[in-house]
Amino acid sequence: MPRSGGSYSTSELSRKSGDIIAEALRRPVTITQRNKPRLxxxxxxxxxxxxxxxxxxxxxxxxxxxxxxxxxxESAVEAYAQEDETGRT
Known part of the structure; x- marks a missing residue:
């Protein structure tokens, strides 16, 4: 039943929800849609x-x-501006 890596399609989730949920209780399971991870x-x-x-x-x-x-x-901005003014050449 389980595929390697704990990944199932949305259609497999519909058909095998009990088994997939049981696996998800042990480890995270990825649900794919159109071969892309979605959940x-x-x-x-x-x-x-x-x-x-x-x-x-x-x-x-x-x-x-x-x-x-x-x-x-505001004080920090003013101090930074003063520093910048005194540091210019």
Missing amino acids: VLLNIEDYARLVRQSDSRSAGTIETMSDSLFADF
Whole structure:
């Protein structure tokens, strides 16, 4: 039943979902569509580990910065500009 590498087509997933899910509980399984990888099935423990390890930083804008962070940012930019002006010849 299992192909090498734990990779199955979407049509195989439809026909053999129970077996494929059982394999995905042991190791990640790739689901392909038109011979291209499209999905990965993995057990919840592996998923939780990936989420914990993921980068939790988020992007923001000047409008969403706190006032104190904006003041620090503004001071750093001004200091850099002063440094640049004094360093020019």
